Amino acid sequence: MVAKGRWVVRLLPLVFLGLIFWFAWHRDRDFWRSPNNLYQSARQVSSQGENRRALELARKAWTQEPDNSQYGIFLGRLYLESGQPQEALEVCRRVYARDGRATGALKGQVQALDLLGDRAAALTLLAGYLQKHPQDREMLLFAGQFAAGREEDRAAAITYYQRLYREDSDPLVRRELLDLLVAAERFKEAIPLQEEEAAQFPENQEALHRLALLHYWQRDYQAATQIYQRLLEQAAEDAAWRLEAAQAADAAQEVDQALSHYLWLYGRHQGKKEYALALARLWSQKGCHAEAAAVLAPLAEQDKPEPEVQRSYALELLLIRDFGKSLKAYEAEGDEFVNRQLSQLIKLVMAKRLILPF
Amino acid sequence: MSGLVFPIFFVIPLWVYWHGYTSLLGQEPVYWALRGAYLASTILMFRYLFSRENALKQFKMLCGLFPVYGAAILAALFYPPGRKPPYRVNNRNPFAESGKWWCLAPHLVFIILHGTLPFLSLWLGWALPRLIACNAIFSAVIIWVLADLVVAAWSKPHWSTALDPRQAYGG
Numbered sequence: 409m410v411a412k413g414r415w416v417v418r419l420l421p422l423v424f425l426g427l428i429f430w431f432a433w434h435r436d437r438d439f440w441r442s443p444n445n446l447y448q449s450a451r452q453v454s455s456q457g458e459n460r461r462a463l464e465l466a467r468k469a470w471t472q473e474p475d476n477s478q479y480g481i482f483l484g485r486l487y488l489e490s491g492q493p494q495e496a497l498e499v500c501r502r503v504y505a506r507d508g509r510a511t512g513a514l515k516g517q518v519q520a521l522d523l524l525g526d527r528a529a530a531l532t533l534l535a536g537y538l539q540k541h542p543q544d545r546e547m548l549l550f551a552g553q554f555a556a557g558r559e560e561d562r563a564a565a566i567t568y569y570q571r572l573y574r575e576d577s578d579p580l581v582r583r584e585l586l587d588l589l590v591a592a593e594r595f596k597e598a599i600p601l602q603e604e605e606a607a608q609f610p611e612n613q614e615a616l617h618r619l620a621l622l623h624y625w626q627r628d629y630q631a632a633t634q635i636y637q638r639l640l641e642q643a644a645e646d647a648a649w650r651l652e653a654a655q656a657a658d659a660a661q662e663v664d665q666a667l668s669h670y671l672w673l674y675g676r677h678q679g680k681k682e683y684a685l686a687l688a689r690l691w692s693q694k695g696c697h698a699e700a701a702a703v704l705a706p707l708a709e710q711d712k713p714e715p716e717v718q719r720s721y722a723l724e725l726l727l728i729r730d731f732g733k734s735l736k737a738y739e740a741e742g743d744e745f746v747n748r749q750l751s752q753l754i755k756l757v758m759a760k761r762l763i764l765p766f
Numbered sequence: 767m768s769g770l771v772f773p774i775f776f777v778i779p780l781w782v783y784w785h786g787y788t789s790l791l792g793q794e795p796v797y798w799a800l801r802g803a804y805l806a807s808t809i810l811m812f813r814y815l816f817s818r819e820n821a822l823k824q825f826k827m828l829c830g831l832f833p834v835y836g837a838a839i840l841a842a843l844f845y846p847p848g849r850k851p852p853y854r855v856n857n858r859n860p861f862a863e864s865g866k867w868w869c870l871a872p873h874l875v876f877i878i879l880h881g882t883l884p885f886l887s888l889w890l891g892w893a894l895p896r897l898i899a900c901n902a903i904f905s906a907v908i909i910w911v912l913a914d915l916v917v918a919a920w921s922k923p924h925w926s927t928a929l930d931p932r933q934a935y936g937g
Contacts, residue, residue: 417913421906424881428902431888432895439895442794472894 438465443473447482459490470499477503477510484516493523511537515550522554531555531564538568548572552584562592579608586618595626613643620656629660637665647676654686663694679706681717688720697727708737726754768828769835776832776876776908779901783883786893830915833872870919873912880905 432439438446446469454462463486470479480503487496500516507513514537521530534551541547548568555565569585572578582601589598599622606615616639623632636653643649654669667690674683684703691700701724707713708721722737735754782788812821841851884902887893925931 414914414917417910417917420913421910424909425902425906428884428888429899431885432899435888436895439899441896472896 436468438468441468443469443476443479446472447476447479450482450486454486454489459486462486463490474502475506477507477513481510481512481516484513484520488516488519488523491523493520496520497524511544511547511550514547518550518554527558527561531561538571542571543575545572545576548575549581556584556588562588566592566594579605590622590625593625595622598622599626613639616642617649620652624652624656624659629656632656633660633662633665647673658686658690663690666690667694674703681707685717685720688724692720692724692727697724700724701728701730708740713740768832769837769839772829772832773836775904776880779904779908780879780883782897782901783887783893786887786897788897826911826914829911830873833869870916873916877909877912877916880908 441449446465450462450465450469453465463483466479466483466486470476470483473479480499484496484500484503487493487499496516497520500513500520503510503513504517514533518530518533521527521533531554534547534554538544538547538551548571552565552568552572555561555568566585566588569581569588573581573585582605586598586601586605589595589601599619602615602619602622606612606619609615616635620632620635620639623629623635633653633656636649636656639649640646640653650669650673654666654673657663657666657669667687670683670687670690674680674687677683684707687703688700691697691703701721704717704721704724707717713721718737718740722734725731725734725737731754738754809821812825815821816824845851884898884905887898888895927933
């Protein structure tokens with residue numbers, strides 16, 4: 409009897425343990441794992457793209473250790489990634505309520521609110537935090553990036569980036585700020601920053617190029633021309649920059665400089681029409697009609713020249729008193745009324761040997 | 767130790783099942799290292815203390831008789847110095863069947879609680895399954911230790927002919 413009872417006593421704990429483990433496994437098949445183990449597995453599974461399983465593991469990790477902000481923030485991020493902003497918002501709010509230093513939870517709240525369509529609340533949340541912690545660089549950067557996502561919040565983004573740049577003169581921050589200022593067409597504020605960049609990286613030709621562009625957009629063509637001149641001293645063979653330099657010089661009424669650039673381009677691109685027309689216009693402006701006519705001649709003598717080109721060519725010929733060629737050019741041009749009038753005028757000039765006032 | 771410390775050990779898992787609280791989460795390796803050292807020390811202590819004479823059985827008796835030791839401690843505390851409790855012969859009729867089932871009540875209460883609370887806690891979600899499973903190991907040990915004594919108490923004692931007290935004392 410006693411021996412039988414002893415056997416039951418020996419078996420009882422084993423049966424009890426077996427039942428407990430079976431029941432626990434039935435309730436949660438990951439019951440044996442520690443919160444850290446669950447969290448690490450969730451990260452691994454998430455990196456493999458299995459968001460559903462990652463979410464399950466992260467939820468269990470945080471349930472087991474709700475005081476661990478890292479677990480909560482990760483769970484919130486997974487909710488956001490799987491398109492569940494309401495759940496993300498609740499998790500992040502709870503984490504942030506427990507741990508006011510968990511800025512990851514604040515970021516999660518902001519993103520969740522944005523996804524829920526309450527962008528104003530998201531921006532207010534950020535503004536409130538940054539009012540209390542004006543020197544938090546990480547959050548300033550996040551706020552800048554977040555606000556920059558929408559055109560209507562660009563001004564706020566610029567303010568955050570300006571504050572961040574005052575805290576930390578990081579070239580990358582300055583670059584972001586410059587892009588935002590350019591997008592907002594606030595060139596006047598952008599120019600000093602771009603000057604800083606160009607001074608900090610003198611070998612960076614792109615920085616100098618951007619500075620030239622900013623001056624051009626600011627309609628300070630003189631300054632733009634000078635910077636393009638510096639730029640072309642370093643990169644004389646760059647045709648794109650040469651064209652921009654020509655346009656800037658043209659706009660700045662620096663005709664000789666514009667001509668020299670267009671001549672370079674004209675030579676490099678073997679008489680490209682765009683440059684020929686620009687040269688003709690500048691030479692004509694300068695009173696060099698023979699040069700203008702010479703550069704237009706190849707275009708006008710093509711099989712089917714454009715009427716505008718033909719007319720300009722005829723006019724330049726007229727201005728250098730090559731009446732015969734001018735008459736021929738006018739006759740070849742399409743507009744009958746104008747041609748008839750001008751042809752008659754030229755014939756009259758030729759017949760009477762009139763001296764025109766030009 | 768038997769009268770005060772063991773009952774605390776018996777109650778701790780029950781408390782965990784009920785409240786689901788533990789201060790050990792996140793520090794499991796430290797806990798198992800300390801607990802292992804404690805277990806090793808206990809085993810060595812009992813081997814030394816009982817001169818290797820069936821140490822496990824003696825340990826189980828020490829655990830199982832916790833109400834007796836506990837009552838003795840209370841008696842020592844409540845009787846003033848110089849005044850001892852009256853003497854009672856505790857083995858006046860050693861071969862009579864004992865009908866005092868309530869002597870086993872503390873053991874039975876602990877066995878029932880350790881056998882049911884973990885399931886209840888799992889079912890109702892009072893504690894984390896991992897915590898319950900971990901404490902169930904201790905519950906199993908407690909059930910094993912106490913049930914052995916209960917079985918011994920409820921069974922009719924048998925002795926070998928040489929060790930039969932009837933032969934020694936006359937029955």
